[in-house]
Amino acid sequence: MALDSDPTELLREAALRVTRPRLAVLTAVHSHPHADTDAIIRATREELPDVSHQAVYDVLRALTDAGLLRRIQPAGSVARYEARVGDNHHHVVCRSCGAIEDVDCAVGAAPCLHPSDQHGFAVDEAEVVYWGLCPACSAASPEPATTSRG
Amino acid sequence: MALDSDPTELLREAALRVTRPRLAVLTAVHSHPHADTDAIIRATREELPDVSHQAVYDVLRALTDAGLLRRIQPAGSVARYEARVGDNHHHVVCRSCGAIEDVDCAVGAAPCLHPSDQHGFAVDEAEVVYWGLCPACSAASPEPATTSRG
DNA sequence: AGTGAATCTTGACCGATTCAAAATCATTCG
DNA sequence: CGAATGATTTTGAATCGGTCAAGATTCACT
Known part of the structure; x- marks a missing residue:
């Protein structure tokens, strides 16, 4: 997870060809964490106006497969994509506006990685999504106490 | 959840009109946990051959909103939909074939519901997805130890 | 049985993503 | 340095899950 400032080197280390679209997409995701594909396309085009949407889709897949990006x-x-990879962090998602924030593991490195019954599955990752309302949305909806799930 | 055997009563309790499509969809989901919409449509049509796909979509949404089904x-x-609602259980998903199995909470009623930093979010649910390989797929792919994320 | 309101049918529509073929580009080797 | 080679990108269309809308039908309640 080093060398944030040198996307070229990141690509080289991943044995990927260094192309303009890849650099632009990588930079765009770095500066727009949790952006969806459309937002990434627009951000990429600020630096490289003529990239096709298909190129961005391809690049996102290549970089995700290479472990340079994480798809959520x-x-x-x-x-949506984020450039923070290699650690085990999770996300809080706003039910209302869809806003996403990073959440570090509550307990050590890999909490919840041991389900009570794995049904014989070889589990290698526990993905946690916390659902709720972001500060702005919870302020906007004066909902008393009707929702309560846990 | 009570009264699995009386879908009519379930609908009544939820203040929903008791219609043929709703009964058929409810029954179909009960007997096909984790089925996707297309599979549910086909299962529903075994009992009610002429339902439209639109009706099934509408019913699935109505039943989900009413808390009779859970969408994952x-x-x-x-x-995908399941009829097991009201408890806090999670899922193991096979990366290869997409098979899904239920997983009860590892710790008490709501583990992981307390992220280290909520960023001001009002969190009401923690959703956990365990990713891995189901018994069949892990037997089929003799992958040594290349993948390891946690 | 009558009535309003909710539900279902039909068919078009949409946005996200993928497929496919041809053109272009990054890297390697002479 | 310049050409060869194969990956990458472009272009354009197709697919797929899901939704929208209008009119016909069905249901719950009186």
Whole structure:
């Protein structure tokens, strides 16, 4: 997770060709964490106006497969990407506006990685999504106490 | 959840009109946990051959909103539904074939519901998805030890 | 049985993502 | 340095899950 300032080197280390679209996408995701594909396309085009949407899709997949990006997709949302990889962090998602924030593991390095019954599955990752309302939305909706799930 | 055997009563309790499509969908989801919409449509049509796909979509939403069904959507998957509601259980998902199994909470009623930093969010639910390989798929892919995330 | 309101049918529509073929570019080797 | 090679990008269209809308039908309650 080093060398944030040198995307070229990141690509080289991942044995990926260093192309203009890849650099632009990598930079765009770095500066727009949790952005969806459309936002990434727009951000990428600020630096490289003529990239095709297809190129961005391809690059996002290549970088995700290479471990340079992480793809997240809360239920009901389109795919989003972030450049923070290699650690085990989770996300809080606002049910109302869809805002996403990072959340570090509550307990040590990998909490919840041991389900009570794995049904024989070889589990290698526990993904946690905290659902709720962001400060802005919870201030906007004066909902008393009707919702309570845990 | 009580009264699994009386879908009519379940609908009544939820203040929903008792219609043929709703009964058929409810029954279909009960007997096909974690099925996607298309599978539910086909299962529903075994009992009620002429339901439209639109009706099934509408019913699924109505029943989900009423709390009779729960919608789950692991990243990269289409929407799936299950009739087990009201408890806090999670899922293991096979990365290879997409198989889903239920997982009870590892610790008490609501583990992981307290992120280290909520960023001011009013969190009301922690959703956990365990990713891995199901028994069949892990037997089929003799992958040594290349993947390790936690 | 009558009535209003909710539900279902039909068919078009949408946005996110993928597919496919041809053109272009980054890297390697002479 | 310049050409060869194969990956990458462009272009354009297709697919797929899901939604929208209008009219016909069905249901719950009186």
